[in-house]
Amino acid sequence: MRAVRYHEYGGVDTLVVEEAPEPSPGPGEIRVRVAAAGVNPIDWKVRSGALRGLLPVELPAIPGRDAVGVVDRIGAGVRGVGPGERVFGLGGVTGATAELAVFSAWARVPKVWTDEEAAGAGLASVTALGGLNALGPLEGRTLLVEGAAGGVGGAAVEIARALGATVIGTASERNHGFLASLGAVPTTYGPGLAERVAALAPEGVDVALDTAASGSLADLVAIVGGPDRVSTVADHAGARRLGVRVADAENDSALLARAGELGRRGLYTPRVERAYPLERVGWAHARSESGRVRGKVVVLVRAGRAPSPTGL
Structure with missing residues (x-):
């Protein structure tokens, strides 16, 4: 699969798009074919090495904690969701900015949300x-x-x-x-x-x-x-x-479902400032690091998908 990875801690220049091994879902997890992934401060803080004492990662690592996509495979014990369903959710500290990602918490995407919006909803x-x-x-x-x-x-x-x-x-x-x-x-x-x-x-x-x-x-x-x-x-x-x-962020499917229900009722719409193609993931991280983001920055992962009219 194609994925963004970094082989050493450092700046945005460490990010490369390359082939990577496909992940497999464990018990209670699902795997999705990712359409778009969110960029959060935790992503570049981990990538920079600033949190290596608290959150060490195995290198090379794939940045990203939240994403949206279509369920591709389910792990043992998973109930209530199946292949082909569109979900947004959360995985580990790393792993989301790739064509395939594993979620440990997820919820169905409101039909009114675009992929870009759903990609920005999970962790936020x-x-x-x-x-x-x-x-x-x-x-x-x-x-x-x-x-x-x-x-x-x-x-x-x-x-x-x-x-x-x-x-x-x-x-x-x-x-x-x-x-x-x-x-x-x-x-x-x-x-x-x-x-x-x-x-x-x-x-x-x-x-x-x-x-x-x-x-x-x-x-x-x-x-x-x-x-x-x-x-x-x-x-x-x-x-x-x-x-x-x-209040620390938790991989909680009930909280994601609550956010999704508010979305379905038109009461919550994730706000996306910019959506970048996969090849410009460095720009996305740099924008997030600027500290001046209005809403969320996301990365479009699905092959051939163009940014929405509001993306830059």
Whole structure:
């Protein structure tokens, strides 16, 4: 099969498209013929070697944790899904940016989602849902999302809105129109956040979700009135120091199915900034590393598939 691989830790120049051995699904897993794969910060952090002490990988490695495709083979014990079904899902820390990938968690793709959108949904949706679930019921509450224009932040905004929350989201000014289109009240991040939020929500903010690890956790705690009302999916060190709740991404089929159901109801649409062909995977990683992505970056894997009209 064709796959993206890197044979050593390093920059985007280590990424090559080449032939690689086909993976096989184990018990409780499925294999899919990949149409498109997501690019997430974890992908380039692992590839760079920055996380080798925490998440070592066997080289050569295939980057990518989430993708969309058609089920090709099922492992022992798998029920409720079969060959030919279109699913989005999650595998290991590596392995998704290839013609064949193995999932340990998956859900059916809403018919209204394109392959590009579904490729950007897996990790973003389970991460967002994990962070939101840690905050308890959201209906009728006001939520502040730090880093709301990114893949996880944008998913959190739409999902929280679907769950009945009023959402204030932080982002650079160039992304305020984007946040408004998701249903959030936009504001800028950084010094003076508490004053800006107070002007937007005179009755106060109930809970906050940090998706950015921008050093703002102490401010978020002060804004909402306590660490038990804040969760983070990004700042583990700050959370330990302040007593904030931490929500780690999990390969959870139930969370994926919940995101898919919101998609079917038109309440959640994964936002894709750019879709790159497989041969330009280095560009995709570089764009993700820039830290200025609005929504998600994805890589088109299926042979002969062209980017959607919104892809660049």
